[in-house]
Amino acid sequence: TALIKEIEIYRNDESEYPLKRIGLNFPVFKDGGEVTELLWDKGNTVETVIVTDESWQCAPNPLTFGNIYDGERYDANLEIENWCAPSCTYANWQPVKRNTTTNLGAISARLSLPVKAKHIITPKQITTPKNELVFDLGQNITGWFTFMADLPAGVELRVQTGELLQDDCFYRDNLRTALSEYRYISTGKKAFIRPIATFYGFRYIKFSGVADLTGITDIQAWALYSDLEQTGEITTANEKVNRLYLNSVWSQRDNFLDVPTDCPQRDERMGWTGDAQAFCPTANYNMDCGAFYTKYIRDLLEEQKRLDGKVPDVAPLLISRKPGEANPMLANGGGHCGWADAAAIVPWETYIATGDISVLKNGFESMKLWADWIYRYDEAHGATRLWPGIEFHFADWLALDGPESGFNPESVLGGTDITFLCSAYYYKSTMCVANAARALGKTTEYDVYKKRADEILDAIRREFYTAGGRCAAATQTGNAISLSFGLAPEFAREKITETLRGLLAMNKGKLKTGFLGTPVLCRALSDNGANAEAYTLLLNEENPGWLYEVNMGATTIWERWNSVNPDGKISGISMNSMNHYAYGAVFEWVYKNVCGLNPVPDVPGYKKAVIRPQPDVRLGAAKARVNTAAGYYETGWQYEDNGEVTYTVVIPFDTEAEVYLPKKDGTTEEMTLTAGTYTFTL
Missing domain, CATH: 2.60.120.260 (Galactose-binding domain-like)
Incomplete structure (x- = not known):
């Protein structure tokens, strides 16, 4: 049955007469009454309502079972020839039954990409x-x-x-x-x-x-x-690093199926927030993720509305919410540092990458809800402007310096102080909200959140930094986050960098970081005068290290540093995926530090850029090509036989870049460049 409100097709010259009539082979009703002729008027809307009621019929489906975890079962013997055509002769149709128990939400416009x-x-x-x-x-x-x-x-x-x-x-x-x-x-x-x-x-x-x-x-x-466009590409003179980059891109592809999932294969496949925030900056270089993350930001917001602003560990929640029945995914409460902070970090990082102010407009409510939730938690636990780690947190998940590291190959907990990590993300999320408020012209909100952020930073420095400039969270991750998040007092940065160098040297130049420390480790080093140590981490081919995975035949990023042992045997099966993108976040450092392409937060979307490559002879050459919102950038370098370095820079139309190129004598060539292609040998 069809209810036809208005139908008309007119010529482009808006002639009084329709171009053609529409032939219909089913009953037509106008305002509830049956008519025999099609009525024409000058509206511009065609609306057809197909009513599904008990007059519909059904039959057993050849697809007898299906879900994303277990797969499908298809019995071709149950197929009905021409089942959806008027010529179908199947005789055993059964009437459908009306579903009166399911409560559906309001229909809204589709946000997700196909x-x-x-x-x-x-x-x-x-x-x-x-x-x-x-x-x-x-x-x-x-x-x-x-x-x-x-x-x-x-x-x-x-x-x-x-x-x-x-x-x-x-x-x-x-x-x-x-x-x-x-x-x-x-x-x-x-x-x-x-x-x-x-x-x-x-x-x-x-x-x-x-x-x-x-x-x-x-x-x-x-x-x-x-349907994401790949916008970034990295190539180097090291084929193993090139393979690692492809692994990172493939893990992004494989886990960006409508939702940014943790993994695509086992009995999980959910939109874990920790993975999403860790990888977000890298993802925005690799692909045009504006629409993808806008949808995920909405997923976060809808869950936050049910939780008084707290962010669950995954979004959307996949467990049905039946009245009176607890949701298993909320059993551990959500609201975990570095995970829930995706609500603030993902919108801000995506805005910087795309320059699209609508990302912040759409995400600002979610950002504020989360920052306010932490603030209320702080107020309820002493108003210290610290986020006390007195409950469970994933924290530096899967780090190699935890209480069971070296004893249990499937250990999950890292060794960095929980209150430090919680407070670091308390500060970062609050600053994201303050920066978003400023970008949106929300002066009052900016003042509120900037004041909070200043108080949090002051509390962190009083609690975790000594008068001599040491960080009390004395791990690789603690020192790296101190530098990367801007937590360390300026006078302490050099000592903290030296401490981090020392921790790496004690571990034979290898990392011990997990989900929170790894994304910032190499950047913290290169940004603070320890560029050589960052390259040593990248180029290490032993476990733990990125190229160890490549040597073991990986084609995507592993969940664990030791997912597979050197003998080819899997290290454990309780939580071990070969396709997790979190540790692929190292390519934010490759884009920003190795190749040198950096966005400017105050001029988002690469209308202005800072190009500051930091080469190392061990890699030989590296180049990043990124089709940004402002156009195509390219920045790369190559060592020559005489030790000099040839730099290539491409800057798109109507943009400019501040360029800092290291010279052979250790000084830096500084310049401001507008659109064009440039080559320098220094």
């Missing part, structure tokens, strides 16, 4: 010691597989997915309870197979239920993610 198949890969069959029917994509992806199946009637084909091999055989135990499979029951007819309502995180595909691959052809894998 999810699309962005890459198609033809996998190669491999031989395993168990003679399994296994295919290797050569790349860990998020998506699905397709193939043609011409199998005997009644055959049940099972397809499983996995991220890595063990002893050269198919493996999937690190997926935990997720079945991550596809089952197909054949009718004996040739069919095109493709999952309908699920996705998988995988590199390997295993077929079973058949003796061989007879009848199974045209196997392909499709990488799915939100």
Whole structure:
């Protein structure tokens, strides 16, 4: 049944007569009454309402089971020929039943980008010691597989997915309870197979239920993610670093499927806030994430409204909220430092990258709600302008300096003081709100939040910094955050840098940082005169280190530094993903420090930039190309045989850049450049 309010199609010259009539083969009603002729008038709206009521009919679906964790089961014997066409002759339709229990929210405009198949890969069959029917994509992806199946009637084909091999055989135990499979029951007819309502995180595909691959052809894998334009690219003279960069980009692709998830493969796949805030600056270099993050900011806000401003650990919450039933995802309360702070950090970082003031307008309520929640917590616990770490916090998650590090390969807790980390993020989030208020012209709000931030900073310095200039949070992460967040008093920065150098030297030049320390570690070093130590971290090929993963064959970023041991055996299965983008945040440092392209917060969107490359002969050469909101920038360098460095700078039309180029004698060449392409050898 259709209710037609107005229908008209006129010529471009607004003629009195319609260009054509619309033929309809179903009853037409106007204002509730049946008519026999189509009425024409000069409106400009076409509205059709299709009423779904008990007159609709249904039948069993060939898709008998499906969810994103366990996959799908499809019984082709339940297919109804021409089921959606008037010519369908199926006789066993049953009336539908009205659902009177589900409460749906208000319909709103779609914010999210469409999810699309962005890459198609033809996998190669491999031989395993168990003679399994296994295919290797050569790349860990998020998506699905397709193939043609011409199998005997009644055959049940099972397809499983996995991220890595063990002893050269198919493996999937690190997926935990997720079945991550596809089952197909054949009718004996040739069919095109493709999952309908699920996705998988995988590199390997295993077929079973058949003796061989007879009848199974045209196997392909499709990488799915939100329709994001890749705007950034990094290339260096080190192929392992180039592979690491690709791993970072692929982990972003694989985890940016509508929601910025932690991982795409196991029984989780949720929008974890800690991962999102850690990787956000890097993500905004790699891709145009404005629309993507605008949607995620809305997800955060909708959850905050239910929690008095507190931010849950994941958004959106995926567990149904039944009246009177506790939500399992809220059992630990949310509101965790470095995780919940995504509400303030993601809008601010995205605004700096895009220059789009609407990002702040849309995100300001969420930012304020979160900063106010911490402030109320502080007020309720002594009003010290510190955020006391007296409850559970993920903190420097998966750091290698925690109480069980060295004893338990699956340890998760880091060793940095919790109150320090909480208070550091209390300050950072409050400053994000103050800066956003200033950008939005909200003078009163700016004064309120800037005053709070100043009080927090003063309290942190009194609590955690000695008169001699040492940080009481005496870990790699504590010292790196001291420098990166601007917490350390100016007189103490040199001593804290030396302390951080010493901690690295004690660990043979290797890191011990986790989810909060790793994104800022290399930047803290390079920004404070320890550029060589930052490069040593990047180029280290032993565990723990980024290139260790590359040497072990990783094609995405691992969740843990030790996800796979040197013998190729997985280190544990309780929480071990081969596709987490958080540690890929090192490429913020590569963009900003190695290659030197920095946005200017007061002139967002790269209308103005600071170009300050910090080369190292061990890398040989590096170049960043970024298509920003203001146009195409390029900045790179290459060592020559005589020890000099050739710098290349490209600046887009109607922009300018302050450029600082290190010279061979240790001094710096400073200049202001407008649009153009420049080459300097110094």
